[in-house]
Amino acid sequence: MVTNGTTDSERCVSSRRVYEGRILNLRVDEVALANGRAAKREVVEHAAAVGVLALADGGRVLLVRQYRYAVGEETLEICAGLVEEGEDPREAAVREMQEELGVRPERLREIGRFFASPGFCTELLILFLAEGLTPSRLPQDEDEDVSVAEIPLEDIPIRMAEGAFRDSKTYAALAWLMAREGLRPQS
Amino acid sequence: MVTNGTTDSERCVSSRRVYEGRILNLRVDEVALANGRAAKREVVEHAAAVGVLALADGGRVLLVRQYRYAVGEETLEICAGLVEEGEDPREAAVREMQEELGVRPERLREIGRFFASPGFCTELLILFLAEGLTPSRLPQDEDEDVSVAEIPLEDIPIRMAEGAFRDSKTYAALAWLMAREGLRPQS
Numbered sequence: 001m002v003t004n005g006t007t008d009s010e011r012c013v014s015s016r017r018v019y020e021g022r023i024l025n026l027r028v029d030e031v032a033l034a035n036g037r038a039a040k041r042e043v044v045e046h047a048a049a050v051g052v053l054a055l056a057d058g059g060r061v062l063l064v065r066q067y068r069y070a071v072g073e074e075t076l077e078i079c080a081g082l083v084e085e086g087e088d089p090r091e092a093a094v095r096e097m098q099e100e101l102g103v104r105p106e107r108l109r110e111i112g113r114f115f116a117s118p119g120f121c122t123e124l125l126i127l128f129l130a131e132g133l134t135p136s137r138l139p140q141d142e143d144e145d146v147s148v149a150e151i152p153l154e155d156i157p158i159r160m161a162e163g164a165f166r167d168s169k170t171y172a173a174l175a176w177l178m179a180r181e182g183l184r185p186q187s
Numbered sequence: 188m189v190t191n192g193t194t195d196s197e198r199c200v201s202s203r204r205v206y207e208g209r210i211l212n213l214r215v216d217e218v219a220l221a222n223g224r225a226a227k228r229e230v231v232e233h234a235a236a237v238g239v240l241a242l243a244d245g246g247r248v249l250l251v252r253q254y255r256y257a258v259g260e261e262t263l264e265i266c267a268g269l270v271e272e273g274e275d276p277r278e279a280a281v282r283e284m285q286e287e288l289g290v291r292p293e294r295l296r297e298i299g300r301f302f303a304s305p306g307f308c309t310e311l312l313i314l315f316l317a318e319g320l321t322p323s324r325l326p327q328d329e330d331e332d333v334s335v336a337e338i339p340l341e342d343i344p345i346r347m348a349e350g351a352f353r354d355s356k357t358y359a360a361l362a363w364l365m366a367r368e369g370l371r372p373q374s
Contacts (some may be wrong), residue, residue, distance in 0.1 A: 009254035009261070009332075019205050019213055020231050022305060026206060031256060037328040042208050043257045044231055046307070053304040067196035068305040070230045071373055074196070075305055084251050091272050113350065113372050114322060114358045118255040118262055120211060120233070125355060143226040145196075163300065168355035171301045175362035176288060176372055185367050 009034055010041070023047070023082065038047040046116075046123035050093040051080040053111070054101055054130045055172040059153040059178070062133070063170070064100050066146040076149055077170045080125075089126045097130060098145050106132025111176060116168060125169050127176075153181060161187035196221055196230070210234070210269065232371040233303075233310035237280040238267040240298070241288055241317045246340035249320070250357070250366070251287050253333040263336055264357045267312075276313045284317060285325040286334050293319025298363060303355060312356050314363075340368060348374035 010031040019026040025045040033039055050061050054062040067074050081096040083089050094104055113129040140146065151159060165171045178185065197218040206213040212232040222225055241249040254261050266284040270276050281291055299314040327333065338346060343361050352358045365372065 010256045021215065022227060024229050024231070026231075028208065028309045029256070034332060037330065040209060041256045042211055043210070044213075044308075046304075068302075069197045069216070070307050071302050071303070071309055071311075075302075077305075082238070111349070111372070112358055114352065115255075115258050115262075115354045117233075117308070118258045118264075118354045120257050121231075121304070121308070122258055123304055124258075141226065143220060145221060157282060159307075160299070164339065165301065167302045167305045168359055171299055172355055172359035172362055175359055175366055178366035179290045179362055179370060181370050182369065182371070184369075185363055187296070 001146045010039070013038070040119055044121040044123075046100050048083045048089065048124040048126060049080055049116075050083060050089050050096060051078050051125055051127045051173060051176060052093050052097055052108075052130050053078050053168040054097060054105070054133060055153075055177070056103075056133050057149070058098070061153060061156065062101050062103070063100065063149045063151060064146040065149050066144065071166075072098045073166065075166050076164055076175050077167050080169060083126075084128065084136055086107060090128070093126075093130070095138065098136050099140050100144075101133075101148055102137040103133040104136040105130035106134070112172070114172070127164070127169065127173055141163075154183070157186045161184065198225070199238050200225070217281050223288065229307055231308040231310075233308055235270045235311040235313060236267055236303075237276050237283060238265050238312055238314045238356040238360060239284055239317050240265050240315065240364060241284060241290065241292070241320060242340075242364070243290075243320050243337070247285060247289050248340060248343065248361070249290070250336045250338060251333040252336050253331065258353075261355065262353050262357075263351055265360050269357060274352045277315070280315045280317070282325065284320075285323050286327050287331075288320075288335055289322060289324040290320040291323040292317035293321070299359070301359070314356065314360055317321075338371075340348075340364070341370070344370050344373045347372065
């Protein structure tokens with residue numbers, strides 16, 4: 001996920017590695033812009049992640065409720081997690097479903113891939129739709145504490161208008177699902 | 188946007204400030220989890236941002252094309268930018284539209300607010316729908332180089348299926364718009 005800084009648009013002149021950590025690294029690059037000016041680019045290097053829109057029979061969406069320390073809130077999100085070194089994103093998606101939701105899918109289809117915040121961060125999110133869910137559980141990560149919440153499909157527009165979905169991948173996934181199901185936004 | 192680390196869920200035991208920069212800061216906190224275990228939390232502090240889904244008369248969506256150094260790609264995004272210190276998000280949205288799109292809106296409505304990546308980053312994105320656009324231009328930021336692209340509403344589903352929208356806020360905004368307009372996903 002590290003950019004090479006050799007495109008015509010912005011050329012890397014020098015790079016300083018500020019931090020190398022557990023889930024992210026930080027570097028600060030000096031770049032030459034196409035117009036000849038110099039600029040500083042702060043870049044957070046972060047692994048790719050998967051997000052899974054899990055749709056159970058009967059039109060229920062499975063979400064996870066968890067405390068997010070960085071933002072100081074409990075959030076309601078689609079199942080998600082980092083893609084491990086060398087792991088296939090589809091395998092990561094199934095593993096995260098087993099860990100967080102206690103199910104695995106018969107059908108798993110990619111419906112999008114996008115950067116979380118391309119202005120400063122390399123994190124790519126690969127979004128899947130999972131259907132045909134059957135019970136299958138793996139233990140949760142030691143430092144995670146998530147619980148499952150079910151929301152009926154028809155409640156999504158009003159819950160979205162109320163601001164219940166507080167992260168970008170969940171808003172994106174549920175807006176996509178509303179479009180697929182012919183549900184109009186209420187906001 | 189700094190969390191105080193005093194909730195019951197995860198309590199901050201110690202905090203180390205690693206970097207203070209132009210658009211972001213990085214700190215590393217040691218926390219005590221609710222189950223008594225210790226964990227490390229890497230937190231990127233980042234200002235709030237606005238994103239504007241700009242819908243022109245005749246059903247054309249105005250997007251911006253720009254090179255994003257962090258991800259090494261040219262992207263097609265909704266108009267967006269950071270909220271400046273003390274600035275009202277609505278004012279930030281109008282300012283960014285004038286800088287990037289050369290228009291201002293008669294109607295501006297918030298349709299969502301969500302964190303870009305709540306696992307490690309404080310960035311909150313406030314999403315607006317802008318309609319009734321009239322020409323009005325402010326100079327672009329010195330280190331930005333963006334151009335405007337127009338996409339007809341009815342082309343959004345196929346462009347989304349092709350992977351044309353490579354960042355979370357743009358995917359989220361356009362999926363919302365598809366739901367509002369009764370357009371079904373093609374992916």
